[in-house]
Ligand SMILES: NC(=O)C1=CN([C@@H]2O[C@H](COP(=O)(O)OP(=O)(O)OC[C@H]3O[C@@H](n4cnc5c(N)ncnc54)[C@H](OP(=O)(O)O)[C@@H]3O)[C@@H](O)[C@H]2O)C=CC1
C-alpha cells in the first residue's frame with residue numbers, strides 16, 4: 528500500500544520539529560515537505576502533499592489553510608487562535624472544496640482531550656467552576672486554545688442543564704485579578720519557566736471541591752494525536768473540531 532504523503536508547516540518550531548520526527552518515523556507515512564517561515568507554499572503542491580500538519584502561529588495559520596484547502600490538501604491543525612469568524616472563513620473554503628478535510632485540535636494529547644470531556648461531564652453538578660492553564664513563557668497566546676475550548680464546553684453543559692450563574696461577590700478588583708471571562712467561566716493563565724503545558728479545572732459545590740488536572744511534560748504527548756489526525760482526516764471531509772471526534776470515547 529502506498530504511504531500517505533505528509534507535510535509539516537512550522538517544522539522548526541517546538542511542536543513542529545517533534546512532528547517532523549514522528550511523521551518521518553511512521554511506517555505508513557512519508558514526510559514530503561517540512562516548511563519553515565518564508566518557505567513557499569507551492570512546495571506543498573510540487574511535493575505532492577496529501578495532508579499538511581499546521582503548527583505555526585495564529586498570524587500564519589489562515590493563509591496556510593486557505594492555500595491547502597484550495598489545493599485539496601487536507602489539514603491537521605494544532606495552531607491556536609480560533610474565533611467564530613475564522614472558523615466561518617475556513618468553512619467557506621471547505622464548502623468550495625467538498626472532498627477536503629480539516630481537523631482542528633485544540634489539544635492533541637489524550638489526557639487533555641479527556642480533561643475536556645470530564646470537565647464537561649462534571650460542570651453541571653457544581654456551583655462554581657474556574658480554569659487555570661499553565662504554560663512555558665514562550666507561548667504567544669493567552670488563554671491557551673485548550674483552556675478556551677474547555678471553558679466553552681463547560682459553559683455549554685451548564686447552559687443545557689439550566690445552571691444559575693456562578694456565585695462571585697467581587698465588587699472591586701485589579702485588572703485581570705479574576706482572569707479572562709470565557710463564556711462566563713473565569714480562565715487564569717500562568718506563564719512560568721520550567722513548565723510545558725498544564726491545566727486544572729476547579730469545580731466547587733457545597734462542602735466539596737473537585738480538581739481535574741492534566742500535565743503535558745514533553746511534546747511527545749501530542750504525537751499520537753497528530754498521527755491519528757493525519758490518518759483519519761483524509762476520510763473526513765469538511766471541518767472536524769476536536770480530536771475527540773476521531774476517538775471512540777463513548
Ligand atoms: N494542539 C496542540 O496539541 C498543540 C498546539 N500547539 C500550538 O502550536 C503552535 C506552535 O507552537 P510552538 O511550536 O510552541 O511555537 P513555536 O514558536 O516554537 O513554533 C512555531 C513555528 O512556526 C514558524 N512559522 C510561523 N509562521 C510560519 C509560516 N507562515 N510558515 C511556516 N512556518 C511558520 C515559526 O517560525 P519563527 O521561528 O520564524 O517564528 C516557528 O518556527 C501554537 O499555536 C501552539 O499553541 C502547541 C503544542 C500542542
Ligand SMILES: O=C(O)C1=N[C@H](C(=O)O)C[C@H](O)C1
Pocket residue numbers: 607633634635662666670671672673674723724725
Ligand atoms: O503553546 C503550547 O505549548 C500549547 N498550545 C496549545 C494550547 O494553546 O492549548 C496546546 C497545548 O496547551 C500546548
